[in-house]
Amino acid sequence: MKTDLLAQLLLDRAAKRQVVLATDMATGDGQLLYPAETAGGDELVAAARRVMVADKSGIVELADGRRVFLHVHNPALRMLIVGAVHIAQPLSQMAVLAGYDVAIVDPRREFASQDRFPGVTIIDAWPDDGVDQFAPDRRTAIVTLTHDPKLDDPALIKVLRTDVFYIGCLGSNRTHGKRLERLAAEGFGEADFARIHGPVGLDIGAKSPAEIAISIMGEITGALRRPASAVAKTVAKAAAKAAAKAAE
Amino acid sequence: MTTMTTDVVEHDKVLEKAAEWKAAGKGVALATVVATWGSSPRPVGSQLVVDDSGDFVGSVSGGCIEGAVVTEARQTIADGQTRLIDYGISDETAWQVGLACGGKCEIFIEPVE
Known part of the structure; x- marks a missing residue:
């Protein structure tokens, strides 16, 4: 994980934003997704929205074969x-x-x-x-x-x-x-x-x-x-x- | 109060520790439970942060695979490579950590860089 990504994730958590960290399991590349703040989105955002709503982190396999770990960071209920x-x-x-x-x-x-x-x-x-x-x-x-x-x-x-x-x-x-x-x-x-x-x-x-x-x-x-x-x-x-x- | 709240608190500490150690100039790797089967003791998303001297905070199991994960994480700090490792928790070990049957988990290890 890149340190700037980690810093942003910690900021989001402190601000109680609902954020999902998507990490490509092959390359280790990570990105932060905010599916609660937008409607629609691509396949990855839709998957992130599902796991965010279910409050259940997990691996998804995308149509192009990539395996991505979606880590839900939801503030406490x-x-x-x-x-x-x-x-x-x-x-x-x-x-x-x-x-x-x-x-x-x-x-x-x-x-x-x-x-x-x-x-x-x-x-x-x-x-x-x-x-x-x-x-x-x-x-x-x-x-x-x-x-x-x-x-x-x-x-x-x-x-x-x-x-x-x-x-x-x-x-x-x-x-x-x-x-x-x-x-x-x-x-x-x-x-x-x-x-x-x-x-x-x-x-x-x-x-x-x-x-x-x-x-x-x-x-x-x-x-x-x-x-x-x-x-x-x-x-x-x-x-x-x-x-x-x-x-x- | 509840398991969920406890997880959130532990979780906070792990990521903050990762940032803190990195800022202090240490080599740091993060291990995350990305999948579980059977009665794995820690849920998906549980994390462990390791520094280059082998100090660690957090947990990815009830204690049975932490040693092995720390060893792999130090390799990741050294070579900068991500690792995806399956761990089977034997019936015997599972029994020792308080579970009646074996579990399996997949751990993703990545450098913080």
């Missing part, structure tokens, strides 16, 4: 939960098991005690300040659980301006509709709404807090591992909503 409510307990535990670094933001000290959330960072702040402290990135999922606009909205307004891979909001269709109206008043539009999974979680009939956490974790996993289908789903949801609004 992170989750920010807004609201140290009951569902946050199983959700944070499941997220830790799935490999996420988890933080919970809640300014209400009696909710956010460390005893209730072992192994999780507690951010004792208003959610907008909490989002700033957490500094979300492309490998971050954020879930708002308070259903209190005072707490959820300031966090949402912040994260919609970042490139987190998942945004989920607890609350019924009706609650979610009102939430979108408030966000529209803040200047957000359909493209922003399409990023929000609301009501949060997969539709699996979850009842208990642990089951709801499973449905949320499942949806986040889908957004992480099958990003195209997650986008298609939220876009379809937004289109259906827009059509319903137009019919009124």
Whole structure:
């Protein structure tokens, strides 16, 4: 590996960029690929995108016979939960098991005690300040659980301006509709709404807090591992909503 | 906290150590697990950095092939050639590192230059 390539790789990792190092196994020639930052690309970039999304480094054989080792350098997965409510307990535990670094933001000290959330960072702040402290990135999922606009909205307004891979909001269709109206008043539009999974979680009939956490974790996993289908789903949801609004 | 997080941390150290040793004027080679079969103890992407005196940081196995990899890596530092080497981990050795059956891994060794 060339030292300038190594230096750039270390810079990318420090900046939490998703980078794939492609090394030709015959010649040792290396190059850095950024498939998360572009669409399309050649055979090598497409292969790099696959291994990046799957988080699985490995050798690919290209059409011209070259064997290339694709080394995925993904930043750690992170989750920010807004609201140290009951569902946050199983959700944070499941997220830790799935490999996420988890933080919970809640300014209400009696909710956010460390005893209730072992192994999780507690951010004792208003959610907008909490989002700033957490500094979300492309490998971050954020879930708002308070259903209190005072707490959820300031966090949402912040994260919609970042490139987190998942945004989920607890609350019924009706609650979610009102939430979108408030966000529209803040200047957000359909493209922003399409990023929000609301009501949060997969539709699996979850009842208990642990089951709801499973449905949320499942949806986040889908957004992480099958990003195209997650986008298609939220876009379809937004289109259906827009059509319903137009019919009124 | 989790295996993934631990890997990321170890990983960081290896590449930074490679840059640090290189900047200090040492001969440096990097060994990377590029493929595994069976119950190989370290996942694909695991790395080991070696300097010209044989000091190393990181791991590519549970300890059973590190000695051989360091020897090959010093050859790479000396001749500047990349190497791709298959290692079979015998049932007996695999048992010693805590695995009930043998594994196999392929290690790519390259100079940092």
